[in-house]
Amino acid sequence: MSTPDQIDGALHPRDTATLFGQDTARQTFLEAYAAGRLHHAWLLTGPRGVGKATLAWQIARFLLATPAQQDDGLFGAPPPPETLHIDLQHPVARRIASGAEPGLKVITRTPNPNTDRMRDQIVVDDIRSLAGFFQLSATDGGRRVVIVDAADEMNSSAANALLKMLEEPPERATLLLISHRPSGLLPTIRSRCRTLRLGTLAPDDMARAFAQAGFEVGTEAPALAELSGGSVGAALRLSLxxxxxxxxxxxxxxxxxxxxxxxxxxxxxxxxxxxxxxxxxxxxxxxxxxxxxxxxxxxxxxxxxxxxxxxxxxxxxxxxxxxxxxxxxxxxxxxxxxxxxxxxxxxxxxxxxxxxxxxxxxxxxxxx
Known part of the structure; x- marks a missing residue:
């Protein structure tokens, strides 16, 4: 059974190796990182199914696996990273894949403990759990990353609780908020995030994304691209x-x-x-x-x-x-x-x- 942040029958974004067609968003993040302007909160926006969650997981692996930038030493500073790619055999990548990385926290909808049914909203207790996450992990001085998928699903109490954290962000913490409808978020949340906009995919990129997901669409690729509006997620749903x-x-x-x-x-x-x-x-x-x-x-x-x-x-x-x-x-x-x-x-x-x-x-x- 898929989780709230996964399309039925498709790979989880965590396990999607390559992100197609979003070079601009990826390069924008890398340039901010290399320039030392890494914002504490990023809002990843765009239509459903274009790779926002895949990019968030790539960024999480990159931040947790990349050593902090050092001042110029005897041989000068190392060149800035040119890619977000982290080898999947890297210890951090392996821990993330198994759900055992202590520096990463993922916020999605959770089951209601009284009914055992999946809630249709992210509730305030889901957001409040971040306080314990930051407190428990503050002692080793490492970076911490939070993925909220999707921020649109927060109820008003959860949104206000998150806003308080954005107003006083923990040190060396990066929050990645995935949003399909950013206009529905609190303006104060949007104003405290830097936005990464992801666009729809061209048919060639969609075909490559389908192949990566293990779907052979053949001659159906143009029709799927047309009806899905360039969204791989929507095209997968159409196919399934x-x-x-x-x-x-x-x-x-x-x-x-x-x-x-x-x-x-x-x-x-x-x-x-x-x-x-x-x-x-x-x-x-x-x-x-x-x-x-x-x-x-x-x-x-x-x-x-x-x-x-x-x-x-x-x-x-x-x-x-x-x-x-x-x-x-x-x-x-x-x-x-x-x-x-x-x-x-x-x-x-x-x-x-x-x-x-x-x-x-x-x-x-x-x-x-």
Whole structure:
């Protein structure tokens, strides 16, 4: 079973050897380190699945395994490090891999001791545990590193407790905060961190990341890159949940509009409502929203997507969104159906009925 900071079926970021496509963020950190301007707190931001956690673990290994910079001696100062890479056989790397490195503390969501179920938030006790971590480890004078994955998941009490630590940071401590939505963090937390922004990956980098994770995507790589928006994490989720097939089925169904193929619609709805298929249900609604966004963009720009993520997608979208007026209609229905889906899930409406209702709304929009 995966942990809260790991995608189901994928390598843990701790065990991911190479980070692809994020040279700028990596170089920014190295330059700050070499110049002696190592900030006590770093905010790693960017879309989900682009390597923020992998970079945080690389930085942690680097900081804990790299000796402190010395003043110029008889032979001058050693050259500054040019890479974050630490050999995986290094004692620090081996201790981190086994969860036995005393200089590293990882904060993620934890199980509720009363129910044994995973909490959906990082709570104040998770953050308060850092006080003991810093006190116990202060005697040997070594560096200490904390990874918070993800800072977005802190509740208000946890966020305020972390803020107090950022206001009075422990000596030789570095905090690495991973955030998918930095705008949701307290402004005072953001202001006390230096930001490292990670971007989406190009298709070639995504293909290399997939190969490292042990996934062979072959000819599906361009479609996965297109639907995932350059996020390896999102692409892995698509691959593991057969998202490309679902999207192809959805585009085929959209191609029947305005006369909705009811039989195909019912089949898609029933697949989303099967027992234990909550992840596929959520993915289906995300793909519907994505298809509507691509339809709206087709109408607004006057041209369908340059990379097809499903057979006959360009032809279908060009027919259903031939102009800006149609594009606005699809954008409007995307907003409306998105709100209806969120409400429906919140009140536990039947997933099959929710899917069918959404598809009927699409049919009505196409007819109009």
């Amino acid at each position: 949940l057969e998202g490309l097939k679902t999207y192809a089925d959805l585009v085929t169904l959209i191609g029947t509009l305005p006369r909705l193929d009811r039989q195909a619609a019912v089949k898609l709805a029933e697949a989303a409502s099967a027992r234990g298929s909550e992840a596929k249900r959520d993915l289906l609604f995300e793909l519907i929203d994505l298809a509507l966004s691509r339809l709206a963009r087709t109408g607004a720009t006057g041209s369908p997507p340059s990379v097809e993520a499903a057979p006959r997608e360009a032809e279908t979208f060009a027919r259903l969104a031939p102009n800006a007026r149609a594009g606005r209609a699809w954008a409007q229905i995307a907003q409306e159906t998105g709100a209806r889906v969120q409400h429906g899930i919140a009140v536990n409406l039947d997933p099959a009925a929710l899917v069918l209702d959404t598809l009927i709304k699409l049919s009505q929009t196409a007819d109009a």
